[in-house]
Amino acid sequence: MELTLDRVTKNYGSKIACDRISLTLTKGVYGLLGANGAGKTTLMRMMCGILEPTSGSISYDGIDVSREEYRDVLGYLPQDFGYYPEFTAQDFMMYIAALKGLPKAKAKVRTTELLELVSLKNEAKKKIKTFSGGMKQRLGIAQAMLNDPKILVLDEPTAGLDPKERVRFRNLISRMGADRIILLSTHIVSDIEHIADTILVMKSGQLIHSGSLDEIIEVIRGKVWECTVPQDVADMLTEKYPIINTRNAAEGVFLRLVCDKKPCENAVNTEATLEDLYLYYFSVEERTDNK
Amino acid sequence: MNTFWNLVSYEYKKIFKRKGAVITLILAAAVSLFSVFGTIIGYIYDSNGEPVMSRYDDMKTDLEYARELSGRAIDTELIMEASEAYSKLELNSAEKYTDSEEYENYARKYSEIYSIVRSVYNTSSELFDVQTFGNMTKEQADNFYEIRRQKQEQAIMQTNMSDAAKQSVIGLDSGVEKPIVFEASEGYTRFFAIMYTTGIIIAVAAAIIFAPLFSGEYTSGADSLILSSKHGKSLLVWAKLFVSFTLSAGLSVILTVLTYAECMAIWGTDGADAAIQLQVPMMSYPLTMGQCALLYSVSVFAACIMTAALTAMLSAAIKTPSGTIVIMSVIIIAPMMLNVSEDIVWLYKLFCLLPSNMMAFWCIIDSIQFELFGLVIRPYIFTPVFALVAAVLFGISAYRIFGKKQVN
Numbered sequence A: 001m002e003l004t005l006d007r008v009t010k011n012y013g014s015k016i017a018c019d020r021i022s023l024t025l026t027k028g029v030y031g032l033l034g035a036n037g038a039g040k041t042t043l044m045r046m047m048c049g050i051l052e053p054t055s056g057s058i059s060y061d062g063i064d065v066s067r068e069e070y071r072d073v074l075g076y077l078p079q080d081f082g083y084y085p086e087f088t089a090q091d092f093m094m095y096i097a098a099l100k101g102l103p104k105a106k107a108k109v110r111t112t113e114l115l116e117l118v119s120l121k122n123e124a125k126k127k128i129k130t131f132s133g134g135m136k137q138r139l140g141i142a143q144a145m146l147n148d149p150k151i152l153v154l155d156e157p158t159a160g161l162d163p164k165e166r167v168r169f170r171n172l173i174s175r176m177g178a179d180r181i182i183l184l185s186t187h188i189v190s191d192i193e194h195i196a197d198t199i200l201v202m203k204s205g206q207l208i209h210s211g212s213l214d215e216i217i218e219v220i221r222g223k224v225w226e227c228t229v230p231q232d233v234a235d236m237l238t239e240k241y242p243i244i245n246t247r248n249a250a251e252g253v254f255l256r257l258v259c260d261k262k263p264c265e266n267a268v269n270t271e272a273t274l275e276d277l278y279l280y281y282f283s284v285e286e287r288t289d290n291k
Numbered sequence B: 001m002n003t004f005w006n007l008v009s010y011e012y013k014k015i016f017k018r019k020g021a022v023i024t025l026i027l028a029a030a031v032s033l034f035s036v037f038g039t040i041i042g043y044i045y046d047s048n049g050e051p052v053m054s055r056y057d058d059m060k061t062d063l064e065y066a067r068e069l070s071g072r073a074i075d076t077e078l079i080m081e082a083s084e085a086y087s088k089l090e091l092n093s094a095e096k097y098t099d100s101e102e103y104e105n106y107a108r109k110y111s112e113i114y115s116i117v118r119s120v121y122n123t124s125s126e127l128f129d130v131q132t133f134g135n136m137t138k139e140q141a142d143n144f145y146e147i148r149r150q151k152q153e154q155a156i157m158q159t160n161m162s163d164a165a166k167q168s169v170i171g172l173d174s175g176v177e178k179p180i181v182f183e184a185s186e187g188y189t190r191f192f193a194i195m196y197t198t199g200i201i202i203a204v205a206a207a208i209i210f211a212p213l214f215s216g217e218y219t220s221g222a223d224s225l226i227l228s229s230k231h232g233k234s235l236l237v238w239a240k241l242f243v244s245f246t247l248s249a250g251l252s253v254i255l256t257v258l259t260y261a262e263c264m265a266i267w268g269t270d271g272a273d274a275a276i277q278l279q280v281p282m283m284s285y286p287l288t289m290g291q292c293a294l295l296y297s298v299s300v301f302a303a304c305i306m307t308a309a310l311t312a313m314l315s316a317a318i319k320t321p322s323g324t325i326v327i328m329s330v331i332i333i334a335p336m337m338l339n340v341s342e343d344i345v346w347l348y349k350l351f352c353l354l355p356s357n358m359m360a361f362w363c364i365i366d367s368i369q370f371e372l373f374g375l376v377i378r379p380y381i382f383t384p385v386f387a388l389v390a391a392v393l394f395g396i397s398a399y400r401i402f403g404k405k406q407v408n
């Protein structure tokens, strides 16, 4: 079970949305992290065969992404997609099941199971046009799983979910990751921090990091500092270093920042988190943009 | 196979859940009904604006007269008899001759005979009017078929077809039995005229119903789900094309049968075996009205299938259903306002292969033949075969285009 991306590139005119991305995915949960516009959706579309790469190739155990056999083992939740508003949730699931080639009897069983799993059992007979954003999103997650896919690609699956639903979703993904490849994209760190075995960080079309949480954080381990300083010192530090967090405190300004060495007298070294890493890259981008 | 039928049923479901499609179907049936019954509703008015009789009764009278003459050969005797009756008309410019008493009493009975012989005796230099008809000589009547033959030959020789095609068309006329036997056949006459409207209605309905066949998925945003699913780029596309084929075929058969039944019910079923020359006297095809009706219906059917397939292809290629509807409207309606000269044969014949012209009777029984690789092919054969081949090609293109659709 191996999904291979080989120098996958997508250009829109002179804009490079994905830049020579090479990856090998095996069983497990992969979290694709990146700011809006980083190229996550573009990459996922190419992995689902609905967008042809400008160059490069994608295959699963030697089966090219353009083949029917590939789509047969694929489950995909697009970032934004349309439903048939006149269809009920049940109709919709049965229709997608037909598209995926499930026999009717099996489709019925799967539909019932999955609607229950995403807590839409009681809404099965309601028309989709009456659904809230979160309900639609859950229906989208359910349809992706209909064919018990070997490759599950979820583009911003937690968008529109409330905190309780997010937790349920995370648990679901953790359970399912045992025997398939799951790739989910997000720009919210907490979505994947605890469930992704491997974290992929994308920025401006490039894959800048990939590895386990520990490996990824290695980049800034020991470099995250917290301090509370007077306003003028705070201004000086903000100029010089990537700031992850700042708030006004009684004794001055509280700062959390990334720096190779102790930035000021009273700075305390703290444990780095994925959020720090993400914001670090994000702020580097902003700081260069501002110049 | 099960999956295929399952997908087909969902496609039908999607179409019939759209109000636009359902309204279009109902409208198509209504317009088609009205185009038939509209011609017999209302009254005939005299010069003072007073109603004289209902159009329906008027039509009945014509029908009875025609039936009285049914079975009689159009020969010297009948032509002279008709001429005699027309000679009784007192012609003055104040009144239309058809409003006169003499017309009602003597000539009207032979009006159909007049309209047949007129197209033979008419020449570009001299109009064969009512007066000329009344004064015609027995010798002229004797020469009816000879004059017809000469005129026909002349007309064909004047075209820009190849010699082989010309000879083949001229040769056809020997198959037409002479003298031509008169038969009441108003039902068929009407059918040939009204089927054009019916055909256009079916084409327009097909364009509206199938415009969203593929592009509806683009606009709804379901395309990313469909194209990433196992059957989305293959079986589903065939299912969609199958639906556009069956639905347009069904629509075409139902409306054709409806039009035929209405014509037969109102104007009578007489004339199935009558020669088509009663309707188009100069024609050289040895065909009966019934055969022409069948050939014409087959062409309209094929043209509808082609229109649906073309719509499907455009729907796959164009982002929105409205784009497809606009293009299809132009394709269907523009040729109705255009005229292409027969002088440039290939251009003229291409023009005959546009959907709306395929639905015109004159294009199906046209004397100008299709010529391809040295073969001379009758329009009523070439047209439906071409339409079906084109439909298959459009279908395959739709398949290719949708399968390669990029979501971005």
Ligand SMILES: Nc1ncnc2c1ncn2[C@@H]1O[C@H](COP(=O)(O)OP(=O)(O)O)[C@@H](O)[C@H]1O
Pocket (backbone or CB within 6 Å): A012, A015, A016, A017, A034, A035, A036, A037, A038, A039, A040, A041, A042, A043, B408
């Ligand atoms: N159809 C398109 N035409 C031109 N540029 C596009 C198109 N789709 C995406 N892009 C550009 O490619 C980049 C990556 O977009 P996307 O993959 O949607 O990012 P993400 O999903 O990470 O937010 C963006 O800069 C976006 O503007």
Ligand SMILES: [Mg+2]
Pocket (backbone or CB within 6 Å): A037, A040, A041, A042, A079
């Ligand atoms: Mg995105």
